[in-house]
Amino acid sequence: MVHTTVGQPVGQVAGPLKVTGRATYTADIRLPNMAYGAVVRSTLPHARIVSIDTSRALAMPGVLAVITGKDIPPGRVGRRIRDLPILAVDVVRFVGERVAAVVAEDQATAEAAALAVEVEYEELPAALTMRDALAPGAPILHPDLASYDGLPGAPPQQSNVLSRRTYGYGDVDEGFRQADVIIQRRYTVPRQHQGYLEPHACLVSTAPDGTAEVWLTNKTPFQAQEQAAKALGIPKEWLKVHVTPIGGDFGGKGSVMDVPVAYHLSKACGRPVRMVMSYVEEFTAAASRHAAQITMKTGVKRDGTIVAHQVRALFDSGAYGAFKPSPTLELMGNTRLGGAYRMENVAVESLIVYTNTFPAGHMRAPGLPQAIFALESQLDALARTIEMDPVEFRRRNLIREGEATPAGEQWVQVRAIETLEAAARAAGWGTPLPENVGRGVAVSEHGAGAGASTVQAGLDERGFYLRTGAPDTGTGSHTIMQQVAAETLGVPHHAIRIETSHTLAFPFDFGVGGSRVTHVYGRAALAAAASLRDTILQRAAAAFDLPTDQLGWEGGQLRRPDGRLVDPFTVIGPVEVEETYDSAGAPNVTGFCAQVAEVRVDPETGKVEVLRIVSAHDTGQVINPIGHEGQIAGGVIQGLGYALMEELPVVDGYVATQSFAEYKIPAMGDIPELEIVLLPEPTGPGPFAAKSIGETPNVPTAAAIANAVEDAVGVRIVDLPITAEKVFRALQRKHEHGHHHH
Amino acid sequence: MPQQITISVNGSRHRVQVPADRMLVDVLRDDLGLTGTKEACSVGVCGVCTVLLDGEMVSSCLVFAIQADGREVTTIEGLGDPDHLSPLQRAFIENGGFQCGICTPGQIVAATALLTEHPAPSDDEIREWMTGNLCRCTGYYQILRSIKAAAS
Numbered sequence: 001m002v003h004t005t006v007g008q009p010v011g012q013v014a015g016p017l018k019v020t021g022r023a024t025y026t027a028d029i030r031l032p033n034m035a036y037g038a039v040v041r042s043t044l045p046h047a048r049i050v051s052i053d054t055s056r057a058l059a060m061p062g063v064l065a066v067i068t069g070k071d072i073p074p075g076r077v078g079r080r081i082r083d084l085p086i087l088a089v090d091v092v093r094f095v096g097e098r099v100a101a102v103v104a105e106d107q108a109t110a111e112a113a114a115l116a117v118e119v120e121y122e123e124l125p126a127a128l129t130m131r132d133a134l135a136p137g138a139p140i141l142h143p144d145l146a147s148y149d150g151l152p153g154a155p156p157q158q159s160n161v162l163s164r165r166t167y168g169y170g171d172v173d174e175g176f177r178q179a180d181v182i183i184q185r186r187y188t189v190p191r192q193h194q195g196y197l198e199p200h201a202c203l204v205s206t207a208p209d210g211t212a213e214v215w216l217t218n219k220t221p222f223q224a225q226e227q228a229a230k231a232l233g234i235p236k237e238w239l240k241v242h243v244t245p246i247g248g249d250f251g252g253k254g255s256v257m258d259v260p261v262a263y264h265l266s267k268a269c270g271r272p273v274r275m276v277m278s279y280v281e282e283f284t285a286a287a288s289r290h291a292a293q294i295t296m297k298t299g300v301k302r303d304g305t306i307v308a309h310q311v312r313a314l315f316d317s318g319a320y321g322a323f324k325p326s327p328t329l330e331l332m333g334n335t336r337l338g339g340a341y342r343m344e345n346v347a348v349e350s351l352i353v354y355t356n357t358f359p360a361g362h363m364r365a366p367g368l369p370q371a372i373f374a375l376e377s378q379l380d381a382l383a384r385t386i387e388m389d390p391v392e393f394r395r396r397n398l399i400r401e402g403e404a405t406p407a408g409e410q411w412v413q414v415r416a417i418e419t420l421e422a423a424a425r426a427a428g429w430g431t432p433l434p435e436n437v438g439r440g441v442a443v444s445e446h447g448a449g450a451g452a453s454t455v456q457a458g459l460d461e462r463g464f465y466l467r468t469g470a471p472d473t474g475t476g477s478h479t480i481m482q483q484v485a486a487e488t489l490g491v492p493h494h495a496i497r498i499e500t501s502h503t504l505a506f507p508f509d510f511g512v513g514g515s516r517v518t519h520v521y522g523r524a525a526l527a528a529a530a531s532l533r534d535t536i537l538q539r540a541a542a543a544f545d546l547p548t549d550q551l552g553w554e555g556g557q558l559r560r561p562d563g564r565l566v567d568p569f570t571v572i573g574p575v576e577v578e579e580t581y582d583s584a585g586a587p588n589v590t591g592f593c594a595q596v597a598e599v600r601v602d603p604e605t606g607k608v609e610v611l612r613i614v615s616a617h618d619t620g621q622v623i624n625p626i627g628h629e630g631q632i633a634g635g636v637i638q639g640l641g642y643a644l645m646e647e648l649p650v651v652d653g654y655v656a657t658q659s660f661a662e663y664k665i666p667a668m669g670d671i672p673e674l675e676i677v678l679l680p681e682p683t684g685p686g687p688f689a690a691k692s693i694g695e696t697p698n699v700p701t702a703a704a705i706a707n708a709v710e711d712a713v714g715v716r717i718v719d720l721p722i723t724a725e726k727v728f729r730a731l732q733r734k735h736e737h738g739h740h741h742h
Numbered sequence: 743m744p745q746q747i748t749i750s751v752n753g754s755r756h757r758v759q760v761p762a763d764r765m766l767v768d769v770l771r772d773d774l775g776l777t778g779t780k781e782a783c784s785v786g787v788c789g790v791c792t793v794l795l796d797g798e799m800v801s802s803c804l805v806f807a808i809q810a811d812g813r814e815v816t817t818i819e820g821l822g823d824p825d826h827l828s829p830l831q832r833a834f835i836e837n838g839g840f841q842c843g844i845c846t847p848g849q850i851v852a853a854t855a856l857l858t859e860h861p862a863p864s865d866d867e868i869r870e871w872m873t874g875n876l877c878r879c880t881g882y883y884q885i886l887r888s889i890k891a892a893a894s
Contacts, residue, residue, distance in 0.1 A: 009836075009838075011835035011836055011838075012835065012838075012840075012841075014843065015834075015835035015840075016824035016825075016827065016831075016835065017824060017843075018840055018843030018846050019822075019827065019831040019832075019834045019835055019839075019840065019843075019846055019850060020778065020818060020819070020821070020822055020823050020824055020827070020831060021776075021777070021778015021779065021817065021818035021819050021847040022778065022819075022823070022824060023843055024777070025780075025844065027777075027780075027781075028771075028777035030772075030775070107768075107772075108761075108764075194878070195878045196842070196844070196878055197780070197782040197788060197790050197842075197844045197845045197876060197877070197878055198780070198782065198842065198844040199782060245842075245843065246842060247780070247842045247843065247844030248841075248842040248844060248878050248879060249842075250878065278784060279782060279783045279784060279785075473842065474840075474841035474842025474843065474844075474879050475841060476841065626837070626838035626884070627838065627841075629838065629883075629884065630838045630841055630879065630880050630881075630884055633880060633881035633882075633883045633884065634841065634878070634879045634880050634881040635881070636881060637881035637882065638878070638881075659783055659784075659785050659787070660782075660783040660785070660787045660788050660876065661783075661785055661787045665876060665878065666881075666882075667873040667874070667875075667876060667882075668868075668869050668872045668873045668875070668877075668882040668885070668886065669869050669870065669873035670873075671881060671882050671883065674881070674883060
């Protein structure tokens with residue numbers, strides 16, 4: 001099928017505003033009489049609040065109000081489980097927890113006054129690591145866990161465990177008895193910050209009756225409306241939440257953050273209140289990717305058969321579970337601890353553990369980079385141990401059509417092996433490399449997104465339009481909707497304008513997440529555009545007193561039987577339709593991604609330089625090649641940062657990297673050569689056979705790089721990031737070990 | 743003590759009362775309402791708040807407003823508007839040089855300074871010049887391509 005707009009490199013609909021500084025993000029909005037908020041945060045990881053003295057802060061000129069947890073109705077926040085107090089009451093559980101808040105005439109005064117609030121604490125024993133938290137006699141962070149709203153069921157009876165999941169089949173002990181080689185290793189991965197360059201911001205303007213208008217950096221405004229209303233104990237209809245452009249999400253912009261505090265501050269001072277988190281607050285108290293410890297014991301036969309795979313994965317939730325949106329409070333990566341490989345016996349246990357550190361949240365493919373780093377490192381080590389080529393080992397074990405994954409998922413149109421082979425071919429797999437240069441491969445996959453969403457389509461005096469309740473987080477989602485509708489209406493993409501609606505004038509909208517946008521909003525936009533065309537044709541036919549099949553549709557215009565083209569608006573006036581697409585019943589597909597990294601390791605310093613990455617994708621029809629490439633390139637470079645440099649270490653309860661000067665993310669000087677390979681003959685449940693792309697490209701990168709490091713210099717790094725120091729020490733150990741033998 | 747300063751921003755002169763510790767980025771965003779300049783790290787390492795001060799690239803979160811007294815500031819708003827895009831702005835749209843757009847004003851201001859100094863930069867010159875402007879969305883390849891497209 002030939003498309004005119006779909007598949008074309010169309011620039012983003014918001015492009016002219018974004019490149020000229022005219023796009024208005026939340027922190028750019030200023031209302032008349034607006035005041036500024038700041039937060040007082042806990043300085044201890046676990047403590048009882050003895051007293052809070054706000055008098056000095058209140059006496060400062062320009063300070064309008066100071067509130068503590070005792071000054072507001074009790075309320076807890078959460079995307080699913082509501083365990084995080086709006087402001088701490090009696091107890092703080094991490095360094096950075098909100099204890100009090102200040103509102104003032106200007107930002108500088110608010111920040112100075114926040115420093116002037118005096119909090120007296122009585123320090124409590126803290127569980128700073130998952131090991132501490134799981135130890136017998138550990139301090140219990142949430143003695144009242146069972147009473148919290150939003151739990152999927154009775155909480156696990158294990159201290160500080162928020163959720164526990166097990167799955168598997170067969171008998172791993174019997175499997176290990178059949179194995180020729182068994183490897184057991186513990187992989188550790190750090191917290192990773194989403195690194196969006198727009199810190200969380202909100203603006204809340206309350207009316208005397210308690211209703212409010214809200215602007216916030218949130219990719220799911222309708223869910224934010226519900227979450228904020230529940231925390232505040234008010235009907236959700238009281239909150240008019242606006243859709244704003246999002247300055248980067250990567251999974252991190254799904255929470256209400258300061259909104260409940262700003263609501264109370266606005267009520268306290270009777271003015272609109274804006275709050276913008278500093279980047280120190282972002283690194284120390286936002287919702288970074290979960291750190292994890294994943295222990296894998298895997299047995300294989302000499303022919304590569306995986307006979308047993310046993311996993312214990314611990315994910316560090318930090319002090320609260322509030323930023324986890326999944327109904328089961330799990331991370332989706334839990335289900336990928338055995339990947340998409342054929343395994344004869346499997347036993348997986350996965351725990352989410354409370355610790356006295358800042359709460360973790362979702363980041364791009366939640367749980368997957370953790371799981372896939374461990375799994376793909378483990379499989380690579382096994383392949384090398386039985387002296388089988390790592391690509392061949394994977395080719396033998398990746399599932400085929402009709403087979404299920406270790407977690408029991410089964411897809412149609414499985415193209416795992418084709419994707420792996422495409423990456424290997426493009427990377428020149430098997431061709432010789434210079435000394436200290438190596439190649440590594442890793443495989444992952446992600447579904448095509450799911451759920452229901454509504455899109456409205458219309459025609460008015462200004463032309464065609466689409467209306468959605470979803471923001472564009474930067475991925476180009478609005479442009480994809482525009483292109484899909486343009487294709488359907490036979491008009492150029494720029495002939496369709498995109499409108500967004502606040503939460504009080506549009507049906508509930510799930511919002512952005514889980515790689516669902518292209519599939520679900522794309523199909524909804526397609527259906528809405530088709531319905532609009534059909535509605536116009538019917539009404540115009542009635543107006544002309546013609547049978548509908550006597551009217552043609554050409555380039556957004558009506559063709560009458562005499563051949564004349566007529567602008568439909570002049571015939572029928574304004575028209576608007578609404579369509580909801582629900583993915584239930586769509587074929588269950590996934591999109592595979594295989595990456596090959598080529599690295600050079602300096603044997604003198606241990607420094608790893610990534611020379612080249614090949615990223616192959618079974619991605620379906622590409623709607624917009626600019627945006628599609630951008631998702632892959634941006635994801636790969638986030639994966640490279642995860643592999644080599646990014647880490648939020650918590651030392652004695654304090655985050656050690658509190659700015660972009662210490663928390664390094666890749667810069668333009670760090671990027672390797674990148675080759676993207678797309679599988680032909682697209683299949684997918686999205687519009688025009690599209691799948692998803694947002695969450696796959698950052699997943700296998702760290703494992704591919706770790707595997708390449710071993711290929712280059714023979715050392716295996718099992719804890720991210722792969723710093724020069726770790727490689728250097730591993731090389732030293734290898735060297736010493738070698739000397740003992742010779 | 744607040745001081746009175748006069749700064750020229752995108753060709754318009756402004757007199758502003760500022761405390762001695764007020765940063766240029768705050769004057770631009772809050773006092774003058776020029777919110778095209780964004781702020782992220784606040785410590786001069788991300789490049790998001792990049793503006794030109796007498797044609798030199800600076801991080802406006804590191805420059806005191808009083809240091810800009812009597813000088814010429816160019817922000818993203820001075821480089822073009824949606825109906826009159828600069829070649830760089832157009833190239834960023836056509837080549838996917840941005841996604842979320844929050845670092846984009848800083849990227850385009852920095853790239854404008856680059857092309858003034860090196861009208862036909864090599865890949866290495868672009869990488870070196872632009873490495874102080876972080877972007878989390880694109881992985882930089884399409885930014886590099888945008889700058890090359892605008893230069894040619």
